[in-house]
Amino acid sequence: MERDIITAVETLRGQTVDWLSQLIEKPSLLGDEASAQTWVAEQFAALGLDVTDLVIDEAAIREHPGYSPSLISYDGRVNVIGHHRPKQTRGRSLIFNGHIDVVPVGDASLWTRPPFEAWVDGDRLYGRGGADMKSGIIAYLIAFKALQKLGYAPAAEVILQSVVEEECTGNGALACLVAGYSADAAIITEPTNNGVMSCQMGVMWLTVEIEGHPAHAAVASEGFSAVDMAMKLFEALKQREAHWNEPENRHHCYTHSHKPINFNLGKIEGGEWASSVPTRCRLDIRVGFYPGRTTEEVRSELEACIQDAFEAHPAHGDAQYRVRYQGFQAEGCEVDMNTPMVKSLQAAHLDVIGTNPGQFTFTGTTDARFFNLYGGIPATCYGATGGNIHGIDEWVSIDSVVDAAKVLAVFMARWCELEPLNPA
Ligand SMILES: [Zn+2]
Structure with a gap:
């Protein structure tokens, strides 16, 4: 079965590149996330998920210890949630979280091609946000789709989140937590060089x-x-x-x-x-x-x-x-590397890729802090390999996105267990 999952992801390689290119070409700079979020909502709907536009109510998060004073208003800027509910729950529930916002392009004239034009050179897909972290949103979409292609769905709740403002406040992810979204584990599919994040600043x-x-x-x-x-x-x-x-x-x-x-x-x-x-x-x-x-x-x-x-x-x-x-x-946090989620993710990586995953010691922050510090939800980051993140000519390795999707799909199958889409 797991061989089939890996093969199913592999056959979606073309789709992976197409989707990631489409998403890069929806510039989602701070305050301008709407077109990219609409695109993600369409993908969630196509996967048969319940789609919610979660409006960020600043009054509801302002007193939370994880709140950061925002830079601009939340009018017209939503988180998008895709919710899978199984016919019968057997496994453990899961959140996949990714941020849709990208950082400023810097001096656009320094880019080889315009920052929001996606282009491929060998294994590299270039464009702002391609690595950080539209690659991660595509990786979890592909992982979910691969299971469907095989006629299966997770036998537990899976919540896919595409949030705003990871790059300046984290209030998007915080709003999801405050709204009550919870699960037995969360994986933020940030570009971690296909390693498992152990701590963040x-x-x-x-x-x-x-x-x-x-x-x-x-x-x-x-x-x-x-x-x-x-x-x-x-x-x-x-x-x-x-x-x-x-x-x-x-x-x-x-x-x-x-x-x-x-x-x-x-x-x-x-x-x-x-x-x-x-x-x-x-x-x-x-x-x-x-x-x-x-x-x-x-x-x-x-x-x-x-x-x-x-x-x-x-x-x-x-x-x-x-x-x-x-x-x-944003407070820093250490990830407990002994939780069943981390162990299971490491095992999935080892079984799919053939080597133990590296440990990703991050000197920046990610939305993982909300789950770990305030949500009581074990969380880490795991995702693709890229370069020039926050720089000029940001790129992501296509192979690494496909690998991440394989690992996430196998992890999801083990963590959530599977049920047939259409029982005979
Ligand atoms: Zn990021």
């Missing part, structure tokens, strides 16, 4: 706004530059980054990582023109922090660091600053 976004004291550049010392101050403050934060990366300060999951903690100055805005001492400067910063630390703890450490650097700057007298938090306020 905490991630926090903060904005620092500095107000200086303008003056003519010819008498610059009569003013106080907001941009100079911004540089000083970020320098102090980078020292904190180095401190957290020191071997003795590391979380045990990240002992062997190259550089687990990353503070990224993702965006800077400031000043008026070359001949005036700048009045204002704004820094948008992303900070990574270890699992086990609370967001409150991290905030107070960062704020103290910024305050010290501010005080240490000569003649800061007239200047002011404030720190705001918008976007990710």
